[in-house]
Amino acid sequence: MDGVITDVTFDLSQTPLRGVNRFLHGDISGQKIAILNPDGAHNVAIGLDAPATVEIHGHVGYYAAGMNKLANVTIFGNAGSGVAENMMSGRVHVKGFASVSAGASAQGGLLVIDGDASLRCGISLKGADIVVGGSVGSFSAFMAQAGRIVICGNAGDALGDSLYEAVIYVRGTVKSLGADAQFEPMTEADYEAIATLLAKAELPHDPKDFRRIASAKQLYHWNADANQEY
Numbered sequence: 001m002d003g004v005i006t007d008v009t010f011d012l013s014q015t016p017l018r019g020v021n022r023f024l025h026g027d028i029s030g031q032k033i034a035i036l037n038p039d040g041a042h043n044v045a046i047g048l049d050a051p052a053t054v055e056i057h058g059h060v061g062y063y064a065a066g067m068n069k070l071a072n073v074t075i076f077g078n079a080g081s082g083v084a085e086n087m088m089s090g091r092v093h094v095k096g097f098a099s100v101s102a103g104a105s106a107q108g109g110l111l112v113i114d115g116d117a118s119l120r121c122g123i124s125l126k127g128a129d130i131v132v133g134g135s136v137g138s139f140s141a142f143m144a145q146a147g148r149i150v151i152c153g154n155a156g157d158a159l160g161d162s163l164y165e166a167v168i169y170v171r172g173t174v175k176s177l178g179a180d181a182q183f184e185p186m187t188e189a190d191y192e193a194i195a196t197l198l199a200k201a202e203l204p205h206d207p208k209d210f211r212r213i214a215s216a217k218q219l220y221h222w223n224a225d226a227n228q229e230y
């Protein structure tokens with residue numbers, strides 16, 4: 001924190017989280033707010049609805065920065081389950097690792113995770129962009145409906161299971177693809193999209209190293225003759 005200028009600083013070892021979140025739900029437009037000593041607290045900086053900058057210095061528990069709208073939230077540590085869940089817009093940046101269901105149902109904005117993300121990263125994604133600097137666990141992008149996920153490391157089992165219109169870009173290995181997910185040829189538009197997202201995430205990788213995964217669209221309509229075999 002040395003040399004960092006903030007408008008307001010909260011220390012969660014001294015101030016109850018309820019009071020901090022109440023302040024964050026007020027008129028904080030244009031402010032820079034620092035939160036110290038979260039010590040794994042749940043629901044830190046949830047439901048923000050203003051173009052403000054919030055820095056959380058330490059590890060957080062469940063649902064940090066959930067339902068974010070317009071704010072720029074940076075977590076200088078690891079995040080528990082559901083970070084940036086149902087995010088609408090803005091930016092959430094996890095400088096460490098993220099637990100299960102990071103970015104679940106996120107509808108807009110950008111989620112950046114510098115380290116690895118656990119199981120079900122981007123589950124039911126609805127339009128946001130997610131960039132993971134490391135690897136993701138199994139069932140990531142399960143039922144992802146819209147948006148883009150850039151994975152700079154490897155992916156676990158059943159990546160992209162039951163995808164709709166979301167697109168996944170993977171730099172490393174994929175243990176297995178989920179139902180109806182398939183590798184597709186890369187286009188110049190894909191390379192440009194990856195380059196833009198990597199630049200926003202401040203990651204140095206070459207877009208040419210990534211592969212595209214999207215839906216084969218065999219699950220869009222029920223087929224009674226398939227006997228549930230897809």
